[in-house]
């Protein structure tokens with residue numbers, strides 16, 4: 001047996017012994033919430049995986065990881081998928097700010113923050129967008145003024161997902177207003193448990209919302225919680241965006257066990273609603289679209305695998321934009337195909353007359369529209385691909 005086979009056998013045995021029944025199959029996954037109780041099994045699963053270093057498998061052991069290499073990481077994901085186990089911890093802590101601290105943090109910052117993030121002790125919000133700064137992120141206006149050993153922050157961030165349930169937020173703030181707009185920005189970590197940070201949920205038409213506006217009024221952040229140096233936030237903040245995009249793309253191996261290769265449910269749903277004739281989908285137009293989708297889905301999975309195999313660092317650079325975009329478009333195409341095939345059964349988000357699986361698909365289709373906006377819009381990704389991947393002129 002090869003060393004990798006040994007690792008697989010050990011991982012399988014350990015996971016079988018430690019993975020509670022309540023975290024197998026669909027259900028809640030923690031982002032490190034202190035404020036939410038997701039049940040005993042989710043808590044136990046998080047604790048024992050963190051103890052093993054498998055909430056952040058590729059991180060150094062001294063920061064809470066297990067120092068797995070790329071192949072071991074892949075095997076671990078395969079074994080988790082094999083037993084239908086949910087990831088023990090996900091979110092912006094392990095997937096975005098953790099890997100950024102790992103690359104840009106000082107030794108002191110790494111020692112102070114990374115083990116806590118790896119344990120899932122506290123959930124993180126992301127404070128990038130502002131009312132006047134989305135795609136044009138460098139126009140941000142949140143001010144951070146140094147006052148002795150701390151910064152004082154004033155301004156507002158919008159679309160801060162999950163902020164009502166979060167404990168910390170990383171923000172891009174303007175530390176030198178007199179410098180050119182890309183040069184006076186810093187990435188700062190802020191404890192949200194203080195009167196200077198107020199979170200206001202933004203309600204959507206559906207009546208629910210993961211979105212919030214987060215307001216800073218004389219909020220305090222430690223001066224030594226600037227990651228990557230004062231006024232270097234544009235460089236560091238862009239790298240964090242690559243971690244975000246590679247997480248969306250399923251190719252960030254520096255974070256938790258995201259991007260599990262799940263079989264697509266699209267063919268099964270389309271066949272169920274359109275019906276079969278001679279073993280094939282009856283409608284030739286839908287059949288052709290389903291074939292296209294299935295081939296693209298297989299190609300996407302192979303691309304994710306290839307990008308991970310070719311990685312020299314823990315997450316790709318500009319290629320993350322390409323894989324994020326293709327992943328988002330493919331997901332939207334699959335959702336579209338399912339909802340069309342369902343006909344009137346694809347029109348309900350609640351109420352009698354719809355099965356739970358039907359309303360879930362319709363909600364997923366609606367939510368999926370945001371995939372080409374969150375983490376940078378489709379057009380912005382295409383600009384990056386044109387300039388940075390294909391080398392086209394401005």
Ligand SMILES: Cc1cc2nc3c(=O)[nH]c(=O)nc-3n(C[C@H](O)[C@H](O)[C@H](O)COP(=O)(O)OP(=O)(O)OC[C@H]3O[C@@H](n4cnc5c(N)ncnc54)[C@H](O)[C@@H]3O)c2cc1C
Pocket residue numbers: 125126127128129130133134135136157158159160161370371373374375376377378379380383
């Ligand atoms: C589900 C979801 C979760 C989010 N969570 C967070 C979060 O937690 N924290 C956070 O900070 N932000 C979050 N965002 C915000 C997200 O980052 C922004 O919505 C996104 O960057 C776009 O900014 P905007 O909404 O201001 O749109 P705008 O930038 O105003 O864009 C409007 C339109 O103009 C186009 N456009 C703009 N500039 C260009 C250009 N140069 N070339 C071509 N087209 C262009 C865009 O593609 C878009 O179609 C979230 C968004 C979504 C949808």
